[in-house]
Amino acid sequence: MKITNIRLGRISVPLRVPFKTAVRSVSSVEDVIVEIHTDTGAVGYGEAPPTGAVTGDTAGAIIGAVRDHIAPTLLGREVDDFENLMLALQGCILKNTSAKAAVDMALWDLYGQLYHIPVYKMLGGSRSQIVTDITISVNDPEEMARDARNAVDRGYDCLKCKVGKDAPLDLRRLQAIRAEVGQGIKLRIDANQGWKPKEAVRILGQMEDAGLDIEFVEQPVAQHDLTGLKYVTDNVSIPVMADESVQGPADALTIMQMRAADLVNIKLMKAGGLYNALKIASAAEVYGVECMLGCMLEAKVSVNAAIHLACARQVITKIDLDGPVLCTEDPILGGAVFHEKDITVSDEPGLGIKGVEKITYLD
Template sequence: MKITEVRLGLISVPLRVPFKTALRSVSSVEDVIVEIHTDTGAVGYGEAPPTGVITGDTTGAIIGAIRDHIAKTIIGRDVDDFEDLMIALNACIQKNTSAKAAVDMALWDLYGQLYKIPVYKLMGGAKKSIVTDITISVNDPEEMVRDALNAIDRGYDCLKVKVGKEPEKDIARLSAIRGAVPKETCIRIDANQGWTPKEAVRILNGMQEKGLDLEFVEQPVKAHDFEGLKYVTERSYVPVLADESVFSPQDALTIMQMGAADLVNIKLMKCGGLYNALKIASAAEVYGVECMIGCMLEAKISVNAAVHLACAKQIITRVDLDGPVLCSEDPILGGAVFNEKDITVSNEPGLGIKGIEPGKIKYLD
């Protein structure tokens, strides 16, 4: 199975409600789609969101990295030479993790199709279904309560609440949500690098003292501040999850060796795809650090790849793959079934993606 062509396109999928964090506000998913074609007729699918505020990858950068570097590296090569392909993909250009992730998942898709096996079974096949949380964007407390109750009505029992924009208002927001939802509801918070280390400790301990019963806090400090992350982890009543601090297996290993976080978040767009994500999971297994699998604002192709990883590895104990259910429509054919919080992986060969609805993709060639 030789690679003959790399084709790129764009999709635009409206969100149900605007997505607001401490870093940005977004009203639709605008992603680059990758199709890798082969001489057998098999097609592998990948996807990358331009999340410049986090990854530094814009739409133009993703397209340029694939066209000018990655495509030239992989065209003409055999999918069966998988390890060599992965090494070449990661070496052909520095950084550009979103572009690499999109191509990486398309290659895994083809590799699974070649051997007629789902990717999650190639990786370990621990389980066939997972349960995700759902994100509650930063807004006024009343609106956040409405969004939280709507999520509960839809069957969600775990909420990931965005905080960090206005530290003094965050306690009020969370108190309002905690008081409105059932007592057993799991609440985790994501500060998106919004606090200083000392500020984070003060706020987090104040939240727990008020009985907010938070499961963990995601990335309370700046991504590069490993020492600050460690400071918070050692002093906070709330467990700490490293997210934007983890862009590579090396980052994950450093954080685990330092004891800088209680948990690690794996995102394909940060680490460059499934190949590197597996390395993070393996390090986590060695150090006994549980992982969450997360996503950016992405449509189903790339989130579907993350579902396969989550279903493959027991060390991934928490799931934040709500991208597709935040969208108002799903133009992607095949792949995992997203039934609100319940996600069931496809047993089709590869990643199980069949294509994109006609008229929903704008090809760039």
């Protein structure tokens, strides 16, 4: 199976409601689609969201990286030369992890198709079903409480609540949500780097004292501030998860060695794809650190790839793969099946993606 062409396209999918965090607000998914074509007719699919505020990767950067660096490196090569393909992909350009992730997942898709096996079974095959949380965007307390109620009414029993925007208001936000949904619903919070270390310790202590029963807090401080992250971890009883601080396997290893966080969030766009995400999972197994498999604001091609990894490895105990259910429609044919919080991985060879509707090709 030889790589003969790499095509790029764009998709635009409106969201049910605007997605708001401490660092950005968006109303639609605007992603780059990668198709890797082969001489057998098999096609592998990948996807990358332009998330400049987190990864530094804009749409133009993703497209340029694939066209000018990645495609010339891979064209004409055999899919079953897999390890060398992965090394070439990671080495042909610095950073640009979103572009690498999109191509990485398309290559895994083809590799599974070549050997007629689903990717999740190649990677371990631990389970075929997972349960995701759903994100509650940062807004006024009353609006967040309404959104939380709507999510619970849809069947979700685990809510990831965005905070980190106006620290004094964050406590009121969580109090309003907890009052609305009761004690039987899990609440996780994500500050998206929105607090200073001492501020984080103070506000998290207030949340503890208020009996809000927070499962964990994600990325309370700036991504580069590992000392501050460790300070928070050492001074609160709420478990701390590193997210933006984990820009790849080396960062994850440093955090685990420092014990700067209790948990680690693996995201394909930051890791550069499944190949590097597996390294983070393996390190976490060695250090006894549980992981969450998360996503940016992505449609189902890339979320589907993350689902395969989540279904493969038991060290991944928490799931935040709600991108597709935040959208008003699903233009992706095949792949995992979503029934709100319940996700079932595809048993089709590779990643199981059959095509993408409403795609605008760039060639």
